[in-house]
Amino acid sequence: MVNYRETSSCNNQVDKFTEALATARQMQQDWLTYGLDFVHIYFEDVDGDWLETWKHDKILGNSILDGIKEFLVSDDDVAVKIRQHLGERSLFDLAVNLEECWRIPESDDRLFAVINLLSGETNSVDRDNIKLLDLADTLLEKLAEIL
CATH class of the missing domain: 1.20.5 (Single alpha-helices involved in coiled-coils or other helix-helix interfaces)
Structure with missing residues (x-):
């Protein structure tokens, strides 16, 4: 039926x-x-000012994202290493993704998310890569200081 x-x-x-x-x-x-x-x-x-007056925009006016962007373009040794590591990849995209990683509550999960982000991989990265692990860990420590 x-x-x-x-x-x-x-x-x-x-x-x-x-x-x-x-x-x-x-x-x-x-x-x-x-x-x-x-x-x-x-x-x-x-052509109006709707973007400037949009109250719920997640990117504009986001103090964490602003802090991350300012750090990434700074002369800090870690920021310089990050830029060298990224090569041609977008700093803005990295900043947006770092801001998302920053919301991960577990520090180990956050660290591995940043490692994946820095490696450019969407899948799990070989966690034995000490250089990348150190860079991600140092980046998170710097962000903890400034945010």
Whole structure:
């Protein structure tokens, strides 16, 4: 026996997905047609001060993130080593990810998250890499001092 409620729910979900897909395709086409000016079609007051007045922004006005960014561009020996280690990778991305790592409550978990972050790996890193371990540990100690 066919349950009409389940069929109706499934059809409703398919309809919502189809509508979302059509909207996304139209937005992509508008982007290709109008370039970055396509945002004016979808958002009111694009040129206004909405970003400056947005109260719940996690990046702007975040004192921990600001402290991490200031440290990473400083002349501190650890910051210099971090920049050398990163090479071409983004300091801003590192700062955002470090701020997220800073919220990890367990210090060992935090340390291994920073090791993974510095290594550029998303998977577990060989924890026998003493140089990377020392760099991550020293970085966390410095951040603890400044934050």
